[in-house]
Amino acid sequence: MATHAAAHDAHDHKPGFVDRWFFGTNHKDIGTLYLLFSLLMFFIGGAMALVIRAELFMPGMQIVNPEFFNQMTTVHALVMIFGAVMPAFVGLGNWMIPLMIGAPDMALPRMNNWSFWILPFAFLMLLSTLFMDSGGPAGGWTLYPPLSLQGGASMPFVIFAIHMMGISSIMGAINIIATILNLRAPGMDLLKMPVFCWTWLITAFLLIGVMPVLAGAVTMLLTDKFFLTSFFNAAGGGDPVMYQHIFWFFGHPEVYIMILPAFGVVSEIIPTFSRKPLFGYQAMVYATASIAFLSFIVWAHHMFTVGMPLGGQLFFMYATMLIAVPTGVKVFSWVSTMWKGAMTFETPMLFALGFVVMFTIGGFSGLMLAIVPADFQYHDTYFVVAHFHYVLVTGAVFSIMAATYYWLPKWTGVMYSEKLGKAHFWLSTIFVNLLFFPQHFLGLAGMPRRIPDYNVAFSDFNMISSIGAFGFGLSQLIFAWVVIRCIRGKGENATAQVWEGAKGLEWTVPSPAPHHTFTTPPVIDDRVLAHGDVSH
Amino acid sequence: MTPRRVLAALALLAMTAMQAQANPEPWQLNMSPGVTETSRMVYDIHMLILWVCVGIGVIVFGAMAVAIVRFRKSKGVVPARWSHNTLAEVVWTIIPVLILVGMAWPATRTLIHMADTEDAELTVKVTGYQWLWRYEYVGTGVNFVSKLDRQSDRTRMLGSGLDPASVLDGDGNVYLLNVDNPLVLPTDTKVRFVFTANDVIHSWWVPALGWKQDAIPGFITDAWTRIDTPGTYRGQCAELCGKDHGFMPIVVKAVPREEFDAWLAQKDAEARGAATAATAMTAGDTLAAVQ
Numbered sequence: 118m119a120t121h122a123a124a125h126d127a128h129d130h131k132p133g134f135v136d137r138w139f140f141g142t143n144h145k146d147i148g149t150l151y152l153l154f155s156l157l158m159f160f161i162g163g164a165m166a167l168v169i170r171a172e173l174f175m176p177g178m179q180i181v182n183p184e185f186f187n188q189m190t191t192v193h194a195l196v197m198i199f200g201a202v203m204p205a206f207v208g209l210g211n212w213m214i215p216l217m218i219g220a221p222d223m224a225l226p227r228m229n230n231w232s233f234w235i236l237p238f239a240f241l242m243l244l245s246t247l248f249m250d251s252g253g254p255a256g257g258w259t260l261y262p263p264l265s266l267q268g269g270a271s272m273p274f275v276i277f278a279i280h281m282m283g284i285s286s287i288m289g290a291i292n293i294i295a296t297i298l299n300l301r302a303p304g305m306d307l308l309k310m311p312v313f314c315w316t317w318l319i320t321a322f323l324l325i326g327v328m329p330v331l332a333g334a335v336t337m338l339l340t341d342k343f344f345l346t347s348f349f350n351a352a353g354g355g356d357p358v359m360y361q362h363i364f365w366f367f368g369h370p371e372v373y374i375m376i377l378p379a380f381g382v383v384s385e386i387i388p389t390f391s392r393k394p395l396f397g398y399q400a401m402v403y404a405t406a407s408i409a410f411l412s413f414i415v416w417a418h419h420m421f422t423v424g425m426p427l428g429g430q431l432f433f434m435y436a437t438m439l440i441a442v443p444t445g446v447k448v449f450s451w452v453s454t455m456w457k458g459a460m461t462f463e464t465p466m467l468f469a470l471g472f473v474v475m476f477t478i479g480g481f482s483g484l485m486l487a488i489v490p491a492d493f494q495y496h497d498t499y500f501v502v503a504h505f506h507y508v509l510v511t512g513a514v515f516s517i518m519a520a521t522y523y524w525l526p527k528w529t530g531v532m533y534s535e536k537l538g539k540a541h542f543w544l545s546t547i548f549v550n551l552l553f554f555p556q557h558f559l560g561l562a563g564m565p566r567r568i569p570d571y572n573v574a575f576s577d578f579n580m581i582s583s584i585g586a587f588g589f590g591l592s593q594l595i596f597a598w599v600v601i602r603c604i605r606g607k608g609e610n611a612t613a614q615v616w617e618g619a620k621g622l623e624w625t626v627p628s629p630a631p632h633h634t635f636t637t638p639p640v641i642d643d644r645v646l647a648h649g650d651v652s653h
Numbered sequence: 654m655t656p657r658r659v660l661a662a663l664a665l666l667a668m669t670a671m672q673a674q675a676n677p678e679p680w681q682l683n684m685s686p687g688v689t690e691t692s693r694m695v696y697d698i699h700m701l702i703l704w705v706c707v708g709i710g711v712i713v714f715g716a717m718a719v720a721i722v723r724f725r726k727s728k729g730v731v732p733a734r735w736s737h738n739t740l741a742e743v744v745w746t747i748i749p750v751l752i753l754v755g756m757a758w759p760a761t762r763t764l765i766h767m768a769d770t771e772d773a774e775l776t777v778k779v780t781g782y783q784w785l786w787r788y789e790y791v792g793t794g795v796n797f798v799s800k801l802d803r804q805s806d807r808t809r810m811l812g813s814g815l816d817p818a819s820v821l822d823g824d825g826n827v828y829l830l831n832v833d834n835p836l837v838l839p840t841d842t843k844v845r846f847v848f849t850a851n852d853v854i855h856s857w858w859v860p861a862l863g864w865k866q867d868a869i870p871g872f873i874t875d876a877w878t879r880i881d882t883p884g885t886y887r888g889q890c891a892e893l894c895g896k897d898h899g900f901m902p903i904v905v906k907a908v909p910r911e912e913f914d915a916w917l918a919q920k921d922a923e924a925r926g927a928a929t930a931a932t933a934m935t936a937g938d939t940l941a942a943v944q
Contacts, residue, residue: 494699561681
C-alpha cells in the first residue's frame with residue numbers, strides 16, 4: 118500500500134476542479150471547504166441576527182411580524198451553532214491536526230469527504246424551510262415540545278437536517294480520534310502533542326457521546342408528531358420536561374464541544390507571541406479532561422425553573438459551580454504564560470488576548486447563572502443571552518478568527534495585511550461589547566428572551582445593542598476581505614516559520630503547506646516541539 | 654450617556670440598600686431587591702456573586718494589563734523559560750474552591766427557604782394559555798382570564814403608527830406590561846401558587862416577587878410568596894410559547910388584607926351569582942333542583 122501511494126505521488130497528479138473539491142480526500146482541501154462553508158454560514162446567521170436587532174432597535178413592531186421574528190431567532194442559532202462554529206473547528210482540526218502530529222492525512226480520508234459534503238445538503242434543507250408557506254422552525258433552537266410540535270411542514274425537514282449534521286459530526290469525531298491515536302509520528306507522545314490536538318481529542322469523545330442523544334431527542338419529536346407516540350405529551354403518559362432532560366444532556370456537552378477547541382487555539386497562540394512556553398502544559402490537559410467530564414453531569418442547570426426537586430437543584434448547582442475550578446486553572450495558566458514573556462501584539466495575539474478577557478467575562482455571568490436562587494431571576498432573560506454570546510462570540514468565534522490569522526500564512530503562503538487585521542480586531546471588539554454588554558443590564562432589569570417588542574424602559578440599551586450589532590456585522594466584511602486577499606495570493610510571501618516564537622511540526626513544512634506533507638514520517642527533534650521538553 | 658450619568662448609575666449600583674421598584678426603569682443597570690423577603694435574599698446573593706466576580710476580574714485583568722505593559726518585546730525584555738510553579742497552581746486551585754463554598758452556603762440557604770410552600774393562607778391556581786393567563790382563587794368561585802390591555806395590543810400591531818410611549822397608567826409607561834384583569838393578592842399573607850398550562854410551556858415571572866416558575870401542560874408546579882408592600886408589580890411570560898410570547902404580561906396588585914378580603918368576597922359573590930344565573934338558564938325546568 119505504501120509503495121503504491123508513493124508511486125502515485127510521483128505522477129504528475131493534477132485532479133480537475135470537480136475531482137479535487139467534490140471527490141477529494143485531502144485533509145487540507147477538506148479543511149478549506151469546512152472553513153469557507155463556515156464563513157458563509159457565519160454571514161447568513163449574522164444576517165438573521167441583524168433582522169432581529171433591527172426589529173429590536175426601538176419599541177413597537179416596525180419591520181417583521183412576531184412569527185417571522187421567532188423563525189429568525191430559531192434559525193439564527195441553528196445556523197451559528199451547527200453551521201458556523203462547529204464546522205469552523207472541524208476545518209481547523211482537519212487542516213492542522215495531521216500537520217501537528219506528523220501524519221500524512223486523516224485516518225479515514227474518504228469518510229472525511231462525506232463528513233463535509235453532508236453539510237451543504239443539510240443546511241440547504243434547513244434554510245429552505247424559511248421559504249415554506251408555514252415558515253421555518255419558530256420554537257427556539259432548543260425545539261422544546263409541545264411548542265415545537267405546533268410547527269408546520271418545516272418540522273420533518275429540520276429534524277432530518279439535524280440528523281445529517283449529527284452524522285457529519287460523529288464521523289468527523291471518529292476520524293479525529295483514529296488519527297490522533299494511530300497516526301502520530303514516532304516520538305510524538307501524547308503528552309508532547311500540541312494542546313490543540315488534546316482539546317480536539319477530548320472534544321471528539323464528547324461529540325460521540327452526545328450527538329446520538331440529540332438524534333434520539335429529535336426522533337422522539339418526530340414520532341410524537343407523526344407516529345402517535347406520547348413521549349412528551351402528558352395526555353398520553355409522557356412529559357414535556359423529559360425532552361428538556363434529553364436535549365440538555367446533549368446540549369451542555371455541546372457548548373463545551375464549541376469551546377474546548379477554542380481553548381486549544383489560544384494555548385497555541387499565546388506562547389508563540391509571548392516567546393515563552395505554555396504554563397502548566399499537563400495541568401492544561403487534565404483541566405480540559407475535567408471540564409469534559411463535568412460537562413456530562415450539569416445539564417439541568419438549563420432547567421432550574423421547571424419544578425425540579427430541591428435535591429436535584431442543589432446537586433446541579435454544586436456540579437456547575439465546580440466547573441469554574443478547572444476553567445480558572447486554564448485562565449490563570451494563560452496569564453502566567455504571558456507573565457515575564459516578551460510579547461508582541463500581532464492580530465492573532467490580539468484576538469487570543471481578547472478571548473481571554475471576554476471569555477472570562479462570559480464565565481463570570483455563567484458562574485452567576487449557576488447559583489440557583491439567583492438564576493430564578495436570570496433564567497430566560499437577556500442576562501442569559503449576554504452570557505452565552507460572550508462565551509460563544511467573544512469566546513469561540515474570536516478564537517476561530519485568531520486561528521485563521523495565525524494559520525492563514527501557512528495555508529496560503531502569504532502574510533495577511535496586518536493593518537486590516539488590526540482594524541478588524543479593534544472594530545469587532547468595540548462593537549461586540551456595545552452589542553452584548555448592555556444585554557446584561559436588560560436581563561437584570563427584567564427583559565425576557567425571545568420577544569420581538571418590549572416596554573419603553575428597555576429602549577436605551579436595546580438601541581445601543583442594535584447599533585453594536587450593525588457595527589459588528591459590517592466589521593466582519595473586513596475579515597472576509599482579508600481572507601479573500603490571502604487566497605488570491607496578495608501579500609508578502611510567508612516563510613515556513615512565519616512567527617518568530619512559533620514551535621511545532623506544522624512550522625517545519627513550507628508555506629503554503631504542500632498538498633501532501635509528511636508522506637514519510639518526520640524524524641522528530643524534541644527542540645522543534647512546543648512541549649518536547651519532557652520535564653514539562 | 655453622559656459621564657455624570659454613568660457615575661450616578663455606578664453609584665446607584667454600589668448602594669446596597671436600594672429602593673424597590675415595581676416596574677423597569679430606563680437605563681436600569683441592576684436587579685431590584687423586590688418586595689418580599691425571598692426577593693431580598695435573592696438580590697443579596699446576586700450582589701454577593703457579582704462582587705466576587707468583579708474582585709476576581711480586577712485581579713486577573715489587572716495582571717494581564719501589567720503583563721501587557723511590562724513584558725513587551727519592544728521593551729527589550731528577555732523572556733523567561735519557566736512553565737511551572739507548583740505553589741501557584743495549588744493556590745489557584747484551592748482558593749477558588751473556598752470561594753465557591755462561600756457562595757454555595759448562602760445559596761443553599763436561600764433555596765431551602767424558597768422551597769417551603771407549606772402552611773399557605775391562600776392558594777392561587779395559575780394556568781398559562783396561548784396567549785394569556787387564567788387565575789383561580791382555590792376554594793372560591795373566583796376564576797378569570799388576564800390578558801394584554803387593549804391599548805398595548807393595538808399599539809404593538811406591525812406598522813400601527815401608534816406610539817408605545819403613550820401607553821400610560823398611574824404607574825408611568827406600561828406598554829406591554831398591563832392587563833385587563835390583574836391578579837389581586839393580599840400583603841403580609843403567605844400565598845401559594847400552583848401552576849399549569851393549557852397548551853405549551855409558559856413561565857410566570859414577576860421580578861418584584863423574586864422568582865419565576867414554569868407552567869407545564871399536564872403537570873403542576875408550585876411556588877409561594879409573601880408580599881410586604883402594597884403596590885402594582887408587573888412581569889412577563891418567560892418561556893417561548895409561540896407568536897405572542899412577548900404579549901402576555903402579568904400584573905399583580907398587592908393590597909392590604911382587609912381590602913383583599915372585601916374584594917375577594919365581592920368577586921366570589923358575583924361569580925356565584927353568575928353561575929346560578931347560567932345554570933338556571935341552561936337547566937330549564939329543573940330550576941328547583943339547582944337551588
